[in-house]
Amino acid sequence: MDAAALWQRYQDWLYYHEGLGFYLDISRMRFDDAFVAALQPKFERAFRDMAELEKGALANPDENRMVGHYWLRDPDLAPTAELKQDIVETLGQIEAFTQKVHSGAIRPPQAEKFTDVLSIGIGGSALGPQFVAAALAPDFPPLNLHFIDNTDPAGIDRVLTQLQDRLSSTLVITISKSGGTPETRNGMLEVQKAYNDQGLNFPQYAIAITGQDSSLDKLAKSEEWLATFPMHDWVGGRTSELSSVGLLPAALQGIDIRTMLEGAKEMDAATRIPNLKSNPAALLALAWYYAGNGRGEKDMVVLPYKDSLLLFSRYLQQLVMESLGKEKDLNGQVVHQGIAVYGNKGSTDQHAYVQQLREGVANFFVTFIEVLRDRQGPSVEVEPGVTSGDYLSGLLQGTRRALYENQRDSITVTIPQVDPYNVGALIALYERAVGFYGFLVNVNAYHQPGVEAGKKAAASVLDLQKQVVKALQQSGQPLSLQAIAEKAGAPDQIEPIYKIVRHLAANQRTVTLHGNPAQPNQLTVSAL
Numbered sequence: 456m457d458a459a460a461l462w463q464r465y466q467d468w469l470y471y472h473e474g475l476g477f478y479l480d481i482s483r484m485r486f487d488d489a490f491v492a493a494l495q496p497k498f499e500r501a502f503r504d505m506a507e508l509e510k511g512a513l514a515n516p517d518e519n520r521m522v523g524h525y526w527l528r529d530p531d532l533a534p535t536a537e538l539k540q541d542i543v544e545t546l547g548q549i550e551a552f553t554q555k556v557h558s559g560a561i562r563p564p565q566a567e568k569f570t571d572v573l574s575i576g577i578g579g580s581a582l583g584p585q586f587v588a589a590a591l592a593p594d595f596p597p598l599n600l601h602f603i604d605n606t607d608p609a610g611i612d613r614v615l616t617q618l619q620d621r622l623s624s625t626l627v628i629t630i631s632k633s634g635g636t637p638e639t640r641n642g643m644l645e646v647q648k649a650y651n652d653q654g655l656n657f658p659q660y661a662i663a664i665t666g667q668d669s670s671l672d673k674l675a676k677s678e679e680w681l682a683t684f685p686m687h688d689w690v691g692g693r694t695s696e697l698s699s700v701g702l703l704p705a706a707l708q709g710i711d712i713r714t715m716l717e718g719a720k721e722m723d724a725a726t727r728i729p730n731l732k733s734n735p736a737a738l739l740a741l742a743w744y745y746a747g748n749g750r751g752e753k754d755m756v757v758l759p760y761k762d763s764l765l766l767f768s769r770y771l772q773q774l775v776m777e778s779l780g781k782e783k784d785l786n787g788q789v790v791h792q793g794i795a796v797y798g799n800k801g802s803t804d805q806h807a808y809v810q811q812l813r814e815g816v817a818n819f820f821v822t823f824i825e826v827l828r829d830r831q832g833p834s835v836e837v838e839p840g841v842t843s844g845d846y847l848s849g850l851l852q853g854t855r856r857a858l859y860e861n862q863r864d865s866i867t868v869t870i871p872q873v874d875p876y877n878v879g880a881l882i883a884l885y886e887r888a889v890g891f892y893g894f895l896v897n898v899n900a901y902h903q904p905g906v907e908a909g910k911k912a913a914a915s916v917l918d919l920q921k922q923v924v925k926a927l928q929q930s931g932q933p934l935s936l937q938a939i940a941e942k943a944g945a946p947d948q949i950e951p952i953y954k955i956v957r958h959l960a961a962n963q964r965t966v967t968l969h970g971n972p973a974q975p976n977q978l979t980v981s982a983l
Contacts, residue, residue, distance in 0.1 A: 584700065586769070720879075723887070753819050760826065823868070930982070967981050
């Protein structure tokens with residue numbers, strides 16, 4: 456396609472929203488009019504299904520839940536007056552609590568004010584807050600935010616070591632809808648011990664964000680923690696950034712959460728329009744469907760050309776892959792759907808994996824995230840008439856062109872600047888695009904049975920560990936792996952047992968290994 460034809464295609468497919476100052480360019484995806492026409496009936500159904508979703512349809516039958524994250528930024532759309540009141544009151548409680556913390560009205564027993572926040576959560580309870588903190592936190596926030604988002608002991612130690620001199624002025628937020636998420640529970644118990652070791656009364660520093668009447672909710676109330684905030688059952692983890700999960704940490708950092716919600720509300724309105732060319736989320740879903748033949752055959756590479764958006768691709772990994780990665784469709788047919796997501800940032804990737812994108816395996820499409828505003832204030836000219844921001848813009852445009860010339864497709868999302876309004880809009884855009892794509896490929900984008908299967912498998916390993924330790928302690932003498940498996944009642948689980956005892960021995964807990972590690976079948980194991 457020559458330059459004139461490309462320019463015309465760009466104009467034909469450019470989406471612009473005046474209120475948001477937002478652009479979406481899918482012209483460098485090579486679909487044709489026949490492809491769009493063939494998908495039109497699917498989009499008409501998707502628009503209807505999305506409208507029903509927002510009205511309160513049970514979109515998550517596995518857990519008998521509605522999907523209502525849209526109501527968080529427009530409570531008037533909530534299906535009942537009670538839900539609307541709950542949303543409004545929760546936002547008010549977040550703001551009132553934050554103001555008291557910032558002013559020192561709520562303060563730690565041994566300091567004038569809290570200086571830090573330690574957020575304990577995993578998955579959507581960490582990825583959204585981490586992305587927003589990296590994108591929007593001021594250079595000198597009223598409270599510095601830290602995360603424990605894994606059950607890695609060394610990682611937990613590192614965070615607690617960094618905070619040890621300020622633990623007495625650190626506010627702790629534990630985030631778990633059920634209260635039983637093992638990684639979050641483990642982190643909370645480790646942090647609680649650190650406070651106790653310093654002679655600090657943990658409940659005087661603790662906040663819970665959790666489901667009503669969950670085990671965590673009951674614990675927080677029985678121990679009189681500083682506050683509890685709700686995790687509604689109609690908000691999934693990966694769409695929870697604009698709920699208490701993300702709004703409380705953001706507010707404590709001094710981020711304008713009302714403006715984030717307004718940006719999301721504006722984008723929600725734009726993505727409700729039941730017309731393909733007038734709906735940016737539908738256009739994204741169209742491009743995704745084309746790129747992977749409706750089967751996720753190509754990966755989504757996300758390249759934000761702004762340092763503050765570095766974590767956007769990590770946030771999108773969960774949103775896209777947990778929502779769309781499904782074995783079965785809504786009819787129970789095995790389809791193995793999904794879109795793999797990865798990315799870093801531009802122009803760092805000019806010197807990393809863009810070489811493969813340009814000339815290697817063509818198993819991807821790129822999403823460029825462009826930010827028009829370079830910085831606050833004037834820029835230095837690094838060459839006559841050229842600034843660092845000009846270089847960044849040139850590298851984005853040049854990479855887009857180089858990829859297209861070599862038959863690599865791309866999407867470009869353009870926002871005016873990185874601020875709460877535009878970050879809220881980006882979150883809402885991709886939440887809706889994932890929903891539309893799920894409807895197009897006939898999968899439930901709002902449940903995650905594979906995640907639950909992994910949790911159950913992990914629990915079975917821990918149960919086996921208890922049986923192994925018990926068998927060794929009762930034996931009183933070294934046993935082979937086969938003998939341990941027999942005594943533990945798991946004769947077909949020799950490999951998991953080997954890995955269990957190897958881990959225990961490496962940490963000098965409970966067992967000792969005897970023999971050559973290179974010949975695991977010849978090892979014997981004894982209890983310490």
